[in-house]
Amino acid sequence: MPATPLNRICYVEDDEDIQRIVRMSLERVGKMTVRVVGDPADAIDAIKEFKPDLVMLDWMMPGMDGPTLFRKMREMPEVRHLPVVFITAKASSAEMDELRAMGAAGAISKPFSPKDLPDQLRGIWSALP
Amino acid sequence: MDHAKDAAFLDLTSAADTPVSAPPVRELADQRKVFADQVDLLFRHSPMGVLITIVVGGIATYELWGEHNNDLVSLWCVMMLFIGAARHMLYRAYYRRRDTNYGNWLRWFAIGAFASGAVWGFAGTVFFPAHTDAQQVFLAFLLAGIVAGGIPIYSAVWWVYALYGVAIIVPFTYILATYGGRQFIELAVLVPLFLAVNISIAMRLSRVFADGFRLRHAYAHLGQDHSMLNAQLQEQIEELLQAQREVEASGRKLALFAERAPIAVFEVDRNGTILEMNPSAENTFGYSSTEMIGRSMIRMLIPSDEPVLSSDWWKNFVANAHPEAGLKVRCRRRDAVELICEFSLTPLVNDVGELISVITQCQDITQQLEAERLKKEFTSTLSHELRTPLTSIIGSLQLINTGMLGDLDKEVSELTNIAERNGQRLLDLINDLLDIDKIESGKLTTYPEPLSLDELVRESLILNRAFADRFGVRMALRGEPVPITVNADKKRLIQVMTNLMSNASKFSPEGGLVEVGLDLADNNMARVSVMDRGSGIPPEFRSRIFGRFAQADSAATRQKGGTGLGLAICKRLIELMGGRIGFADRDGGGTTFFFELPLMDQPAATST
Numbered sequence: 001m002p003a004t005p006l007n008r009i010c011y012v013e014d015d016e017d018i019q020r021i022v023r024m025s026l027e028r029v030g031k032m033t034v035r036v037v038g039d040p041a042d043a044i045d046a047i048k049e050f051k052p053d054l055v056m057l058d059w060m061m062p063g064m065d066g067p068t069l070f071r072k073m074r075e076m077p078e079v080r081h082l083p084v085v086f087i088t089a090k091a092s093s094a095e096m097d098e099l100r101a102m103g104a105a106g107a108i109s110k111p112f113s114p115k116d117l118p119d120q121l122r123g124i125w126s127a128l129p
Numbered sequence: 130m131d132h133a134k135d136a137a138f139l140d141l142t143s144a145a146d147t148p149v150s151a152p153p154v155r156e157l158a159d160q161r162k163v164f165a166d167q168v169d170l171l172f173r174h175s176p177m178g179v180l181i182t183i184v185v186g187g188i189a190t191y192e193l194w195g196e197h198n199n200d201l202v203s204l205w206c207v208m209m210l211f212i213g214a215a216r217h218m219l220y221r222a223y224y225r226r227r228d229t230n231y232g233n234w235l236r237w238f239a240i241g242a243f244a245s246g247a248v249w250g251f252a253g254t255v256f257f258p259a260h261t262d263a264q265q266v267f268l269a270f271l272l273a274g275i276v277a278g279g280i281p282i283y284s285a286v287w288w289v290y291a292l293y294g295v296a297i298i299v300p301f302t303y304i305l306a307t308y309g310g311r312q313f314i315e316l317a318v319l320v321p322l323f324l325a326v327n328i329s330i331a332m333r334l335s336r337v338f339a340d341g342f343r344l345r346h347a348y349a350h351l352g353q354d355h356s357m358l359n360a361q362l363q364e365q366i367e368e369l370l371q372a373q374r375e376v377e378a379s380g381r382k383l384a385l386f387a388e389r390a391p392i393a394v395f396e397v398d399r400n401g402t403i404l405e406m407n408p409s410a411e412n413t414f415g416y417s418s419t420e421m422i423g424r425s426m427i428r429m430l431i432p433s434d435e436p437v438l439s440s441d442w443w444k445n446f447v448a449n450a451h452p453e454a455g456l457k458v459r460c461r462r463r464d465a466v467e468l469i470c471e472f473s474l475t476p477l478v479n480d481v482g483e484l485i486s487v488i489t490q491c492q493d494i495t496q497q498l499e500a501e502r503l504k505k506e507f508t509s510t511l512s513h514e515l516r517t518p519l520t521s522i523i524g525s526l527q528l529i530n531t532g533m534l535g536d537l538d539k540e541v542s543e544l545t546n547i548a549e550r551n552g553q554r555l556l557d558l559i560n561d562l563l564d565i566d567k568i569e570s571g572k573l574t575t576y577p578e579p580l581s582l583d584e585l586v587r588e589s590l591i592l593n594r595a596f597a598d599r600f601g602v603r604m605a606l607r608g609e610p611v612p613i614t615v616n617a618d619k620k621r622l623i624q625v626m627t628n629l630m631s632n633a634s635k636f637s638p639e640g641g642l643v644e645v646g647l648d649l650a651d652n653n654m655a656r657v658s659v660m661d662r663g664s665g666i667p668p669e670f671r672s673r674i675f676g677r678f679a680q681a682d683s684a685a686t687r688q689k690g691g692t693g694l695g696l697a698i699c700k701r702l703i704e705l706m707g708g709r710i711g712f713a714d715r716d717g718g719g720t721t722f723f724f725e726l727p728l729m730d731q732p733a734a735t736s737t
Contacts, residue, residue: 017521021528028533060513089516097576111520111556114528 002053006125010035010052012043012069013087014061021114022056022087030118040064044072047079054105054125055079059088070102083128085121087112158346161231166342167335168231170285171238175220178282179213182245185275186210189252192267198259205255209248216241239289242279246296249275253301258308269316272301276324280331287335291328298324393470395489399447401427401440404486413470413493415463426489430460438472450476450484457494469495508566515559523552561694565677568701575618575705579729582655583610585619586647589626596631601639604630610647613655615726617706625702625710628695629659629722636663636720654708654725662719666712674712675700699724 009032013019019036026032035050037043040061047055055073057066064072066086073079083105099107106124108117186209193202219237253272257265276294283290298320306317387394393410397403403421411417414430421429431438438458446453456472475488526549528534530542537545567573590604597604633643641662650656666674677697696710703710708726715721 015517015521018517018524021521021524024528024534025524028528029531089513089520111516111523114524115531 002125002128004053006032006053006122008033008035008050008052009054009056009121010037010043010047010050011056012037012040012061012066013056013058014038014040015058018058022117025114025117026121029115030121032118040066040069043069044076044079047073047082052082054121055082055084056108056121057084057086059086067099067102070104074103083125085124158343158350162346163339163342165229165231166345167285167339168235168238170338171283171289172220172223172234174282174285175216175238175241178242178245178279179216179220181278181282182209183213185271186213186248189268189271193252193256193260193264195260195264198256201255205248205252208251212241212244212248216245235286235289239286239292242283242289242293243296246279246293247300249297250300253297254304257301257304272297273323276327280327280334284331284334285338287328287332290331290335294324294327294331390490392490392492395426395491397426397487397489399484399487401425401443403429410491413462413468413491414460432459432461432467435459446474447476447484447487450478450482452476458491460491468493469498508563511559512563516556519552519556519559523549523556526552558694561698564698565694568698573701573705575621575702577616577618577706580615580617580619580622582613582615582617582657582726583647585622585626586610586645586657589623589630590645592623593627593630593634597634597643600634600637602634602637602641602643604634604643604645607644607646607658607660611649613647613649614729615655615706616729617726618702621702621706625699625724626657626659628699629724632695632722633659633661633663637661638663649728650725653728655728656723656725658721658723660715660719660721662715662717665714665718665720675710 009026011019011022011026011034013022013036016038019038023034023036026034035046035052037046040063057069059066061069066088070084070086073082073084084103085105086099086107087110088099088107089110105128108120112120186206190202190206219241223234249272253268257268260268276297279290279293283293302317302320305313305320387405387407390407390409393413394407395403395410396405403424403426406418406421410421414421416429427438427440427443433439435458436442437456452473452475454473456474458470458472460468460470462468470491471494473490475490477485477488479485526545529537529545530549564573586606587610590606594604630643630645637643644658644660646656646658646660648656648658675696677694700710703724703726706726708724710722710724712720712722
């Protein structure tokens, strides 16, 4: 379990509505600091700059999907240690297993509940080594 | 074919194998029939014998009539006539009665012949000494003639002739021997010799007759066999013709099947050359049969880079001669359009395992595959494109309804709650439809892991409390659940629990209590029960409660929500996890829904 509580979240998501809901959920309900990135191509730079505790990735995005972005992050020393949580509507258990096998910290299935989202993330955070 | 016919065939072959020579054929004759023929021949000659006797007897009477012994001559003549008449009556009786006791007839005939002979013997014995020399010569010649003349009449059965001859000759010989004088003694020696020669001739004749009869019967027997075989042959030919007609009929039927079949059918030889094809094959590939028959099916239809149904593949197939089915192969139509066809290949093999031809059936499944792809795409769209906006809708409403964004007017709050609830309902429907789709396509899978069932039951109670609150229903554990470990898919099991508990909430009276129990059932199963105090399940609904879109009352549906798919999904999920699901009436009213899952024997054995 990490020593510090979960505070800074970077969220990569192309859908602006969901961006807004997640932001509100994490800021208002979870009292966290959130940076939202709309274009996955900008994600790595933004992560480097924002230095989040945890990164949330959407699975399906135009240009670059979540898993591809995740693999790219794994190749970069500055960001490779960051825990990554996927938010996906492709909610089958097999795919969840696949993500975990890739080293993802966890996955949250869409549609998520904004009421519970901060707690779900904190649950994943506290389960980290 | 039955055994009788088999035997007939064996007879035929054995007869053909045996060299045809007289004795074996003669032996085929029925001895009783030969005997009957012999007796019959005797009787046929009987009138002639009687007639000759009377004529010769008449002449003799006239000749012997003289000064003395006329009484004896008269007596003799009467005896002769009497015996002649008796024999003729026997003859008449024989032809009238026609019974088959030939032994009896022969006996009577023999008696007649003996009597007839005895009358002549009487003549020789009585008249020879008493008459003149000339008359003695006449008598001697008469008797010799009568003895010799009896041969054709009696020799059908030689011993009848012998009886006849002996009856004539023995008394006459005695007279000659005792008459006195050397010449008479010599005659007494010669006359029996003469009889013996005659008897031997009769014997030979008798044998010739018998042989003739035997041959006749043997050939009649052969003829009978022959005509019987002929009849059997005819019957078999008829059967074969019938079989041929049936084969032709079924052949026509089969041809019609192939002709009218909606799938393409080719008959190809071992080299893949097309021998026959049906109209569907023409339609599928755009070639006429005249263009295709005699050419290689593979070279005409299959692109060279297709691994299945390549030339090498075909060689292998012909070598193994095992049927193949469900081969999905790319094919080229005449207009160069590519099709995906499903092939079934059935080798026709003869008794000795040689491949005669291959029946190739193939169906254009291009459109079917396209439809499957579209359906998959649709399902995926449903899954993603519908759920994404719903995520926004439900998420937004949930955030508003938490009150984190500020207090709302009571009526606005009511409406946003309604909106959230219905958004959730729509989402549930989509999820259920996706699950049903997976069930129907056989793609619904579970990911079982060792799971504490008592913890899961507690978790479900917490998760569904809000739903129960909405219906004013309380939910509680019945008793303290024992720790139980099962191998199950947690997410799917919570889905089942949620379904059962929300059903129980919906159908409970307001203020009612829904109890959830966890017990050990028989057969190493754990049983989870969800018990309500609702109005129970209507009898007419019981049989289809686990079917799709099953709802007892559509008015209740509108009022309480639900897709009618929930229990169908639950049933499948529980079955996939090796368990069973059911329901029972509850004592005191209400219903208990339950599911049972197999207990995990050794929770420690799993690595997770």
